[in-house]
Structure formats: C-alpha cells, structure tokens
Amino acid sequence: MHKFKVTFYPDNKAVEVAKDATILSAAISCGVYIKSDCGGDGVCGRCKVILKKGKVLTQSTGIIDAQERKHNIYLACLTTVHSDLEVEVPVESRMEMHSGFQGIYSASEEVESREAVLSDKIFKHSPLATKLYLELPRPDLNDSLSDLDRLFRGIRKAQGLPVMQTGLSNIRQLGELLRDSDWKITVTLGKRNDTVEIVLVEPGDTSNKNFGFCFDIGTTTISGQLVDLNTKKISGTRVTYNKQASFGSDVITRIIYARQEEGMEKLHAAVTQTMNQIIKELTLEHSVDLNDVTCIVCTGNTTMIHLLLRVDPTYIRREPYVPTANFLPVLRASEAGIIINPRGLLSCVPGVSSYVGGDATSGVLSSGLYKERDLSILIDIGTNGEIALGNKDFLVACAASAGPAFEGSGVKCGMRASSGAIQKVKINPEDFSLELSTIADTRPTGICGSGYIDLIASLFTVGVMDRSGKIRIAEHKRIREGESGKEFVVVFKEDSGSGEDIVITEADIENIKRAKAAIYSASAVLIKHMDFKIKDVKKIFIAGGFGTSLDIDSAIKIGLLPDLERKRFFFIGNSALAGARQMLLSAEAARISEELARKITYFELSVDAGYMDEYMAALFFPHTDLDRFSSAEGRRS
C-alpha cells in the first residue's frame, strides 16, 4: 500500500502513513497529541487542524462552517491522507501534556517491581481487545452480502463470536475502507460487558501490533504498565506521583476539593495528565504507536475511579457512604480523556464499597487469596491501605487510612521507590555508621518506604530511638536539632546525590508511626472481628509500591506487621496492578474479579468498639503490648 508523509507543525514531527489513514491517527503515530473527546466519531469538534499543503478526503460535517472550510480547517478524525501533507495543529486543538500544577513531584524513573506470587498464565489468554486479520471475499453478484454483514460473517467464521455491535463512525467509513484495502483488513474486537464490539477496522494486517495499559491509580502514586496483548509480555512499567496530590493528600480532602468551583475538573485533569504522561513516555520508549494501544484497565480506590471518570464522589463521604458506582460499564478511554487509540476501551476493576475499591479486588485476584485453603490476609500498604482477610470460603476487607508516608510523601526526605531511593538500611550499633542500599545502586537522593521501615527498626535496635519514637541520644555527629525537632542524619551532603543532607526527623518518625499503627490495628481488628486470633493467619501477603524489597523483620520490628513465623510472609509488590493486568489479558480474570467484588464483605472499622483502643495501643514501637511481638529483638524500654 502506498505511503504518504505527513508533517505536523509547529512540532515539525513527521510520520509515514498509508493512504486513507486519518490525520488524527497520523498525529497519534508520531506523538503529536490532538484533543479528541468523542473517540473519532466526528461529533466533538475538538480535533480541528489546518491543512497547509497536500490532498485529503474529508467527510462533510456540520461542525466545520463555510468560513473554516475556506481557511482549510478540517476535523483530523474525519479527514484522510491522500498525498504528502503539511498540517498545522492550532493551539486550541493541542492536548496539554505538562500543565503547571504546584507541588508536583517529578519522579518518573522506571522501576520494575516484583509482582504477584501468581503468574498471569493461570488465566486463559483472551485480552480485553483482540485484533483479527481478515481477507474477506470480494462481493459478486452471487455473494452480495452488505459490507457490514460481510465483515460480521468474516469474524464469525474466524472466531465464532455471538453478539456483535459497532458504532456509526465505523459503518460510515466501511465502504471505502474495504475497497481501498482490497478487502484485507484488521478488526479490533473489544469485550464490552456481555457483548462484543467491533472497536476498529483498519486497512491491511496490523494484528501483530496490539497493546494495552494497566494502571493502578493510587491516592499518592500512579503505576502504569504497557503490555503486549499478543505475547502477554510487559513492555515497561512507570511509577509516578499522582498530580492530584497537590489538592490534598488523602481521599477525603480530594472529595471535599471536588465540590469547589472547578474542583472536579482540576482533579480529573490532574489524574489524566499523570496517566497520559506515563502512556506517552512508555509508548515512545518502546516505539509503540498509540493507535496500536487498543485498551486499558484501571484499578484504584473508589474515589480515584470516580475522579478519573468525572463522577461526583460526594456521596462516598456522606452517610451511609454509598458511591455512585462500584461496577462500571466498559467505556471508551477517550470519554475519560485518556490518549490511546481514540476508539480504544477503558475498563475499571470493580470495587467493593466506598472505601474498599477495585485495588482491593485486583489484589485479592492476583494474590490468589480467594483460592487459599488456610486463613490468609492481604495487606496492601498505601495511602489508603486495604486489608483483605479470608480464604476460598469467605472474604472480608477494610480500609486503613495510613497517609502517604510509606510512599515517601509528607516525610522530609521521602521519595518514591525509584532510582536513588534508600531501600535498605543497617546501622552499626558501635559507631552508628550505616550500610545502605539504594535502588539502581546510585548515590542516595532520598528514602523510600522500605528504607524508612529498615531505618526506624535500626534506630530502635541500636537505641537511638525509644518506643514512643523520640530520639534519645543527644551527643553524636549524626544527631542534631532540626527545624521540626530532633533529626538523625542518614547521609551527609558530601555523599548524597541531592547535594543536601538526607535526614529522618522526629516528625517523620511520628508520621510513620501513625501509618504503621493504622495498618496494624486495622489488620488486628479485622482478624478479631472475624473471631480469629492473629496466630491463626497462615499466609500474609504484603503488597505495596516498595520497589524491589521490603524487609519483613524490620516491618515486624516496628510493629507494622504481626509477629508471626517469617515463612508465612510473602512480599508480592504491586498486587493491585498485577490484578489489573490479569483483567487486561483475560476475560476469565475479569469475570472472577466481578465475582470477587460481589463476594468481599466490607467491614467498617469505625463501627468496631475496640478499634480506637487498638489504634492507640499501636502508637508505640513495636506496640504497647510487647507480648504480641516476642520475637522482635532489640527491645528497649
């Protein structure tokens, strides 16, 4: 098929595309981001471009008026390439990728995390969107089926699929597309609830290029993964802070902010910009054409999912705490402002309740908790921590509002688990010298969650810190009075990658203490509520964005995790993201996640009479009740 070169200004980016490709898809192919809300249906009118040079064919539309036509203005989605082109993208049509929100952290280095004990292989491979190359028989007088029926017949012959639907925009282009491509086409088939949709029809064979994204949209951190839907291989992973963090550090402040003038709009823009940035970077890095990204699965807590879809989260925090939706229909990603193929699909992992969202469901899915014979617990350590208890017979879950400290936010030298982060720490009891390990073995620039856990455990062990979290020793070069009370210098600026001292302050310790108390007490209350004892729990799955490691001993030592045999613990990384990936790759996983979301019983901590006492008792290292932590060494009074 003949190729034409399309050059976009002012970017001065060019791409070669086949005849009949739309200008919108050409732009997407070369990383020029044009607005499009309607998925290329030609109704939103956002994608106006100016044709500077060349020949196009356009569909007539009421959106372009006579004046605009005179000035060579076209809708990029309805206009196809018929020669080499020069196209200008006016400022109104450009999708803003970097917008100046205050307080945004710029960390976005790639960290491959060890994820999920269970492999994706356990579910049957049937991605949310599949591509199918078809060589349709040309019609003749003896086989005069209509174009659309011919397409349906071709698909049915190849795959035996039942119900099928497609949109008017596909039908409108079908006649010309089939003939121009000599009846050789690739269809993208998407699963939309119980029906199969023809999402896309493309000329030629593009079936070997089918990609998807899975996202874990956390309150503090957003993780995204580019997945090859044909090979099930992860092409790459990016983790970055959620730009929403500048509007409040927890879900409650975000819900309140959403009620302000333009609040919802700003929160929605922040999350989609964060996600689009990840999509842009990963596709560029792996040379994946955005047009070949056909679907996306998102998991996250209920508030995050509401904000992503611009659904009012108000009722999540009003009694009786009912969200607008836990189960969402499969939508078009463009409806949420996400830049993959304009007709690509967006599915959200179903949630359980207002405070236990799809991230809990996808964690339970990928950890395999729902198939365990023995009593097991999943502790997902995040800003809005989720704890699920159960086995193959029952599942119950609660939320623990831990705050963002374990994600390196709200602590002085905190950072995400990305290169330069101190992830392991050991303090020599003799001279307080430190053994450090940083992610990617670079010079340290800050401390991530697992680093804080190790550090606090060590400070406690060597006696720098007491059980209440106060720094006891006054006279040492590493210990000094800082702006917010005493602080311990972990790395002096000479050795630091940031050029500044890396410290932990008493305020930081207090933050971590509250976070670990929230997680531990929630776990303990949940276990007790179900009439079990802590020691009855046979498997403990620890999840969270801790990068490559989490020291279970340290976590027990500070009282974050219960003091049980070490072999019962499994650190599974970002299990929420792994579950979303399984849903992206398998309709079976999607079906099971629906069952799980219905099966998991939500337990509201605040109605439990003992919860506050448990929480208060956990505000010590490791705990007020030392008998619970008999194996934790290095106890000091």
Added chain:
Amino acid sequence: MHKFKVTFYPDNKAVEVAKDATILSAAISCGVYIKSDCGGDGVCGRCKVILKKGKVLTQSTGIIDAQERKHNIYLACLTTVHSDLEVEVPVESRMEMHSGFQGIYSASEEVESREAVLSDKIFKHSPLATKLYLELPRPDLNDSLSDLDRLFRGIRKAQGLPVMQTGLSNIRQLGELLRDSDWKITVTLGKRNDTVEIVLVEPGDTSNKNFGFCFDIGTTTISGQLVDLNTKKISGTRVTYNKQASFGSDVITRIIYARQEEGMEKLHAAVTQTMNQIIKELTLEHSVDLNDVTCIVCTGNTTMIHLLLRVDPTYIRREPYVPTANFLPVLRASEAGIIINPRGLLSCVPGVSSYVGGDATSGVLSSGLYKERDLSILIDIGTNGEIALGNKDFLVACAASAGPAFEGSGVKCGMRASSGAIQKVKINPEDFSLELSTIADTRPTGICGSGYIDLIASLFTVGVMDRSGKIRIAEHKRIREGESGKEFVVVFKEDSGSGEDIVITEADIENIKRAKAAIYSASAVLIKHMDFKIKDVKKIFIAGGFGTSLDIDSAIKIGLLPDLERKRFFFIGNSALAGARQMLLSAEAARISEELARKITYFELSVDAGYMDEYMAALFFPHTDLDRFSSAEGRRS
C-alpha cells in the same frame, strides 16, 4: 417537587420545569430547538446558551473556556435549573427548521391512511423503549449497594431483565438525581440489539408519557406517525414531500449527487429537516413533550437509509451493487440529527439488498405475506416501487423504478394524497362532464395518484385517449393544445381551489404510462421467473401512499395491476409505515423483520432476458397483449 420557569430568548417562549431539569430538556419541552449531536453527553459542544438571569448548577467541562464562562455561556445539556431562568439561545446553537431549499413542496396536511390488513395487536406489546417508575429503597448501613447497582437491582426486581448497560453521562448525574428525587425515578429502558440499555433516568414518575415515531422515508414522500407507546394508539400522522427531491427525483441521481462537494451533507440535512418538521408539528399538535419521545423506527429504501445516517451510498450503484449495511445497529437518534429526546433511540428496519430496502421488509411484515398459505404478491407503488412474491415457504422481491408520478410529482397538476387532491374521477361518456371526489371534500387543487389512475382509465373508456396514451379528440372545450402537447381540462379555474385550470397533459399520461409499465412488467417477470403464471397469484396486496382509496378496476383498466378476480385484491395503504410501527411497538415484530430481511431473496430484473420485452409490451393501455386484460372493459383499438 418545586417548579421553575425558564424563558428562552429571542423566541420568548417559556416553560415550567422541575428543579434539576437540564436547560436542554426545558428548551425541548417548549419547542425551542437547540443543536445537540451527542445526545446530551456534553461532548459535542453544540448546545451553548447564554444565561441572562437566574441560578444554575453546571458540570465542569473543557468545552467552555474561561472567556465563555465569564460571559455566562453554558452547555444546555450539562446545566440544570435551580431558579427561574432567562436564557438566550445564540444563533450558532439554534437548529434551523426551515431552510431554503428550492423546489420544496409545502404540502403537509394530515391524511390518515387505511393501513395494513393486519392489526398491530398480533405482536406482543414490548416497545423499543419502555418506561419504568421505580421507588428505590434508600441506602443505609445495612444496604449500601452503590447507586448504579441499586438502580440495576430495582429494574431487575421489576422486570427480570438480563444484560444491562448505560452510558457515562447517566452515571455522572446519577448520585445527585437519585437523592434530589428522593429515590423516586423513572428509567427509560431501550432495546439495543441483544442488550438492554438504560437510556434515561428522570426524577419522579413520567412513566405514563412515552411516545415514539415511525417513519417511512420514501424517495419522494416521507410519512411519519406519532405513537403512544403505552397504549399503542396512533396520535397522528403526517405525510410530506422529501426535501431531497430537489436534488434529483430518483435514488440514482441522489447517489450521484452525494459524491458532489457537500452533496452528502445537503442530502442528509434535507431528509432530517423533513423528518424534524413532521416531529415538531405532530408533537406540538398533540401536546407531547419532545423529551417524552424516546425512540423512532425508520423504514425506507436502502439509499434513503444510507443518506439518513450519512453513510456513503456510492457502492449501491457500482457493480456488484452491494450496500454498506442492510442491518444497522440501534443508534441514538441524535447521531442522525433527529430531534427527539437527546438520548432517544433510532432503529432502522433491516433491508434485503441495494435496491430492495427495509420498506419491502416492513411491507411484507405488516401485510402478513410471509404467513400466507397461497401464492401472494405485495405491490408497493412508489417512486422506487417494491414487489414481493411468495408465501410462508418462500419470499422473493424486486424493485421497479417507477418514478414519482404516482406520488403526484413530475406531473403537471400532481399533488400528494392530501386535502384538495382529486382522488376519484368518473367521466360521463356523453358530454365529458366529470364526477370528482377530493380528499377532505374540499375544492380540488390538484390530482393525486389514485386520481390519475381513475382519470386515465376514464379517458380511455370514453375514448378521449387511445391505447398509446395520445389524446384523440380535437374538438371539445376540455381538450386543447398546451405547452407540452395536448391536454384535457379536468377542472376549470372557476371551480378549482388553486385558481388555475387543473389539467392532465399527454406528457403526464406518458409519465404515468411508464410508471405503470415499470410496476406491471416487474410483477409479471417476477412471477414468471419463479415459474408461476399470473393467475396462480391468489392474493394481491396493493400498498402505497394513495390516501384513502385506490380503484382496483381503474388500476387494472390502465394495466397497472394484473387482470384477476377483484376479490383477490387488498388495498392496504402504507404497509411499509405500518410495519415500522409494529417494530416500534414490539420486539417480536423486530425479530421477525430481521428473519424476513434474511429470508427474502433479491431478484435483479435487469439480468432477466425477457424484462425489456415485458416492459416495452406494457407501454400501452392496458397492454400490448390484450388477452391478459380480457375483463378490462371499454377497450378501444
């Protein structure tokens, strides 16, 4: 519920609506027509209005920029009424209802036609869209199902429906709507292929107001009917010329025109304007709120349906004559530019082939031809005439391009079958005085199809016209030389409602002759092709927009219909429209029409060796072969 008054300028129309109604629905309620392509999803940005006075609540959207916001510009679909309002509709947002196409006939009087031998009662009542009033239980801590699941549960409890889907725009408004209406709501459920969609959620009980439209979109004439979907009663019918007629009188010229610059756009605008005019007039006349019109079913030939949906009809007339779609998914009416409820559904009766469309299918459905034991034929006399032959065992159909003469177009004093049209004529052989009957018994203003048939039969009987269609008598006050050859004065201007003589010219007779020859020869060839003789046909269903009557004797006398026993003939009026109405009212009818469209075999007349001979032989009154018309009295040589 508290009501607020919304006044629209410059129309100066006002309406009272409930709090939380959108400005768009308020406008629709009082006949102010605002553009909206996306069905109120807030993505097309067509429905911008200026708030002059009053309090509203709006959803934030990227479509309204800061400048516009400052000038109180809102999207009517996303903005709800919270006080009395004054709203200005700027010219860009107004839907133009009367656009200046040349050559448009203004006839639009209502004619109730006698339709369909079979009553609508034979199909189970289950309209395309139904309304269901629900009083949902308020959520509490023991019943904390999400809003959307609560809605689904309520619907399932009431109706036991399986698959359900809904759009993001419904979800976005759900939380507030449910609470503001105290959980008392009406849902509109639409059948979209094999799934059920929640089309609309409205506050309060509106279930007693659910209306639909059925349309027969003919090449020359468009008929529309407003139907109460609860009672199955026809509220009213309107028939008017298709404004597309100014772009060519038959489907081929329209297809050619569609390839011109803006051609498709103009043809699409013409048909939707015609339909919207009918919708506007009927809903105003019967005091039906456009918001309560939830669905529409359209039938028509394949070209008309392609143009309605702005699907390229080019391939219909290119070998091997394959249309883009015969079976179309259920769409939103707004996608085709039709002004009912912005989220209302549009279904098209499935077609058979490029030249036998949904009108043939719906005619076969409503005539009951597909259930007959004996060989039967359906002859639908229109510009693109359809003929279907068969019984319960087989069905075959062909198209006869008759031209618009029988619809009163392309003939000098022709008019549609509407009030003032001469529909019956008898000429006194002694003095050529005429007995006339006009529709609605008014003074005659023109001649409709059945009038021409009677008139030509009479002219032939009394010897004014010979077998070739020439006027033979020279000396009579009614016979004179006109601009286009000889003409016969039917009504002198003193008695005419138009103030002009009403005449029939030799050119008119020639036109009718070609039209009747096309219909007759197509019927004869089809019967012969299937190895039957004309006399084997036991039932002849005659359909078409002839108003209240068609004289079978006259039709046989001119050779339009075969000369068979008179009791075998059934004049069934607009059977295509009746079939569309049955599909509107019954899912069972919709299912059967799908089966019929697959079952009917298309027969291409032009490939039959004998067709041209048959056609040439039929270019006489009644026919070259007089033995075929032995009962036709008043034969003259």
